[in-house]
Amino acid sequence: MNDMRVVERDVDINELKMKARDVDVFYGDIHAIKNVDVDIEDKTVTAFIGPSGCGKSTFLRCLNRMNDTIDICRVTGTITLDNEDIYDPKVDPVQLRAKVGMVFQKPNPFPKSIYDNVAYGPRIHGLSSNKADLDQIVERSLRRAALWNEAKDRLNEPGTGLSGGQQQRLCIARAVATNPEVLLMDEPCSALDPIATAQVEELIDELRSQYSVVIVTHSMQQAARVSQKTAFFHLGELVEFGETGHIFTNPDDPRTESYITGRIG
Amino acid sequence: MTDAAANAPILPRTTSLYELDARTVRRNRSEKRFRLYGLAAVMLGILALILLLVSILSNGASSFRQTYLTIPVTLSAERLDPSGNRDPAEMARVTTFGYLPVIAQSLIDFVAAEGIETDLNPQQFAGMISGEAPAQVRQRVLNNPDLVGQTVQLQVLVGGRIDGFFKGRVSMSSAARDSNVSPEQLLLAQALADNGAMVTRFNWRFVTAPDASDNRPEAAGLGVAIIGSVYMMLVVLFLALPIGVAASIYLEEFAPKNRLTDVIEVNISNLAAVPSIVFGILGLAIFINFAGLPQSAPIVGGLVLTLMTLPTIIIATRASLRAVPPSIRAAALGLGASKMQSVFHHVLPLAAPGILTGTIIGLAQALGETAPLLLIGMVAFVREYPAAPLEGFFDPASALPVQVYNWTQRSDPAFVERASGAIIVLLVFLIFMNAMAVMLRRRFERRW
Ligand SMILES: Nc1ncnc2c1ncn2[C@@H]1O[C@H](COP(=O)(O)OP(=O)(O)OP(=O)(O)O)[C@@H](O)[C@H]1O
Numbered sequence: 001m002n003d004m005r006v007v008e009r010d011v012d013i014n015e016l017k018m019k020a021r022d023v024d025v026f027y028g029d030i031h032a033i034k035n036v037d038v039d040i041e042d043k044t045v046t047a048f049i050g051p052s053g054c055g056k057s058t059f060l061r062c063l064n065r066m067n068d069t070i071d072i073c074r075v076t077g078t079i080t081l082d083n084e085d086i087y088d089p090k091v092d093p094v095q096l097r098a099k100v101g102m103v104f105q106k107p108n109p110f111p112k113s114i115y116d117n118v119a120y121g122p123r124i125h126g127l128s129s130n131k132a133d134l135d136q137i138v139e140r141s142l143r144r145a146a147l148w149n150e151a152k153d154r155l156n157e158p159g160t161g162l163s164g165g166q167q168q169r170l171c172i173a174r175a176v177a178t179n180p181e182v183l184l185m186d187e188p189c190s191a192l193d194p195i196a197t198a199q200v201e202e203l204i205d206e207l208r209s210q211y212s213v214v215i216v217t218h219s220m221q222q223a224a225r226v227s228q229k230t231a232f233f234h235l236g237e238l239v240e241f242g243e244t245g246h247i248f249t250n251p252d253d254p255r256t257e258s259y260i261t262g263r264i265g
Numbered sequence: 266m267t268d269a270a271a272n273a274p275i276l277p278r279t280t281s282l283y284e285l286d287a288r289t290v291r292r293n294r295s296e297k298r299f300r301l302y303g304l305a306a307v308m309l310g311i312l313a314l315i316l317l318l319v320s321i322l323s324n325g326a327s328s329f330r331q332t333y334l335t336i337p338v339t340l341s342a343e344r345l346d347p348s349g350n351r352d353p354a355e356m357a358r359v360t361t362f363g364y365l366p367v368i369a370q371s372l373i374d375f376v377a378a379e380g381i382e383t384d385l386n387p388q389q390f391a392g393m394i395s396g397e398a399p400a401q402v403r404q405r406v407l408n409n410p411d412l413v414g415q416t417v418q419l420q421v422l423v424g425g426r427i428d429g430f431f432k433g434r435v436s437m438s439s440a441a442r443d444s445n446v447s448p449e450q451l452l453l454a455q456a457l458a459d460n461g462a463m464v465t466r467f468n469w470r471f472v473t474a475p476d477a478s479d480n481r482p483e484a485a486g487l488g489v490a491i492i493g494s495v496y497m498m499l500v501v502l503f504l505a506l507p508i509g510v511a512a513s514i515y516l517e518e519f520a521p522k523n524r525l526t527d528v529i530e531v532n533i534s535n536l537a538a539v540p541s542i543v544f545g546i547l548g549l550a551i552f553i554n555f556a557g558l559p560q561s562a563p564i565v566g567g568l569v570l571t572l573m574t575l576p577t578i579i580i581a582t583r584a585s586l587r588a589v590p591p592s593i594r595a596a597a598l599g600l601g602a603s604k605m606q607s608v609f610h611h612v613l614p615l616a617a618p619g620i621l622t623g624t625i626i627g628l629a630q631a632l633g634e635t636a637p638l639l640l641i642g643m644v645a646f647v648r649e650y651p652a653a654p655l656e657g658f659f660d661p662a663s664a665l666p667v668q669v670y671n672w673t674q675r676s677d678p679a680f681v682e683r684a685s686g687a688i689i690v691l692l693v694f695l696i697f698m699n700a701m702a703v704m705l706r707r708r709f710e711r712r713w
């Protein structure tokens with residue numbers, strides 16, 4: 001199984017996890033996403049890059065229907081998860097979000113204890129049958145988010161009492177704890193120091209063995225390091241989407257090249 | 266920006282930091298002035314508060330003290346039980362008026378036995394005793410017919426004027442002008458006080474006893490009014506809090522933002538500004554005339570006050586719901602929590618301190634409200650305690666603020682003391698509720 005995966009990755013025949021076609025997003029009259037097609041493969045890290053305000057977060061939020069919570073936001077086009085249309089009227093977004101987890105751009109821990117923060121998802125989804133089980137999930141999640149060593153002695157202290165970077169890792173642990181199939185991460189490392197960043201990148205790489213991960217980042221190096229696929233957004237359009245190696249070494253579009261080399265942004 | 270301004274050369278600083286320039290001096294002066302204004306405003310407020318408290322306390326504190334006469338009373342059998350068979354049903358035929366001479370005679374005998382000199386006639390002796398005393402003695406005798414024929418040490422209320430004499434409200438000179446009391450009676454009262462038979466002491470009766478008629482201020486108490494107010498607060502709490510919170514949660518978290526909800530929102534704010542007497546008229550029309558609920562019952566008062574309190578609670582609740590950062594909701598939803606889970610697990614607990622504070626402020630407002638209660642008949646003179654909940658909610662009762670209003674309308678100056686005392690009780694309740702609001706707030710407050 002393990003070596004299979006390596007082979008799969010190398011020849012790039014991973015299954016399609018999510019598929020977006022002709023997606024447009026409007027905030028009232030603002031056309032924030034213009035006719036975007038993206039394929040998100042299983043067991044793959046997909047990076048979204050692009051200048052600030054180009055719609056990366058907006059598109060990310062379409063993938064777990066968090067845009068539904070914004071009144072003025074309107075999404076058209078089709079997005080599928082395992083070939084099921086997630087915008088189908090039959091779909092309950094709550095059920096979708098349990099499968100497509102999210103880490104937000106700004107750390108937003110609940111004002112509860114660190115333990116309760118991580119345990120919340122497993123609790124509401126009934127992922128654990130007893131306390132010992134839950135303890136184990138919490139520990140594993142915190143370990144994966146590289147927070148265990150700092151948090152293990154203060155599990156009952158409020159999550160809001162952590163530093164910004166620790167809070168962000170707590171949010172990652174919280175998202176991982178629910179066992180999502182797809183994990184959306186909006187600039188998860190923007191508040192982290194290089195060591196924690198490396199740990200989170202390691203986590204992302206590890207998560208790739210089971211899930212597909214979509215990460216928004218402003219760091220070209222990070223995108224190059226962790227992702228297999230990269231999508232470059234510019235002014236709401238998807239300019240280029242393809243193999244990370246290809247995008248970073250030999251982009252097809254001149255706009256991609258100027259962004260990567262730091263000329264627009 | 267014009268090109269000229271953009272291109273203007275940046276000149277090096279020429280002034281010293283040690284010298285204040287004119288603008289700084291002016292700015293500092295105006296700041297100082299503003300601080301003085303603020304301080305003056307605060308002082309004025311504190312002064313008004315102190316004056317209010319001093320006047321109420323100096324007027325009302327004495328209502329918690331009451332003058333009693335303790336003498337041996339001979340409950341003569343031929344007067345109180347003419348048939349002689351100790352049957353309470355037959356003894357009940359002797360009315361309160363039959364008891365007054367018995368007590369008065371005992372007082373005369375006591376004064377004579379103690380060797381106190383006085384030339385009062387029996388009627389004047391009787392006039393020193395409260396009109397309430399015979400009724401109390403009668404009640405006691407009817408409860409325990411064996412007392413008849415015995416001489417028992419009894420403690421009886423003295424009249425309002427005599428009580429006022431010991432509290433400094435009535436003086437010899439005012440008694441000379443007063444048809445209800447004579448200086449000789451006061452002299453005797455003083456002698457009895459020196460003797461130890463007449464004492465003025467702290468007594469809970471003011472808080473527990475029911476109201477009394479116009480000419481017995483010494484017996485008037487707040488018992489029925491307090492029970493009525495507490496019942497009404499219970500009705501308000503159990504109706505306004507759930508309804509208000511449910512309405513706010515729906516409006517704030519679930520309702521689509523459209524014209525209709527805008528209209529509702531504006532109307533709720535308007536409702537908060539409606540004069541309270543209008544709610545009284547509404548209550549009279551709907552709850553009493555249409556629904557047929559009894560007049561002057563706490564349930565009706567509670568319903569009217571609920572209508573009045575709802576907007577306050579809704580506004581406070583919505584404000585505290587809105588103060589919960591949207592990122593908390595997003596975090597919960599992002600984890601696959603339903604809207605309801607996100608509200609009840611995360612938003613509501615964070616909003617709870619604000620909601621509780623709003624509720625208690627609303628309750629405190631309702632507790633002090635008088636006008637609407639006047640319209641639904643809560644001014645009635647009620648001497649019977651209402652029963653225990655729930656049927657007690659339908660019994661006639663009074664309410665604290667209405668009792669204050671009621672007493673200030675009465676002619677006997679002793680009721681001024683009673684009204685101020687009632688205000689003190691009302692204030693104690695309000696302070697207690699506010700303290701509770703602060704405490705709950707501290708307890709539940711969480712930072713994020
Ligand atoms: N809630 C909203 N209401 C209205 N407009 C919005 C909203 N959220 C985003 N937008 C607009 O949509 C566009 C894309 O925003 P988005 O947040 O997706 O950018 P981004 O690529 O994530 O930027 P950044 O890198 O700074 O996070 C912007 O022009 C923004 O103003």
Ligand SMILES: [Mg+2]
Pocket residue numbers: 056057058105186
């Ligand atoms: Mg963003």
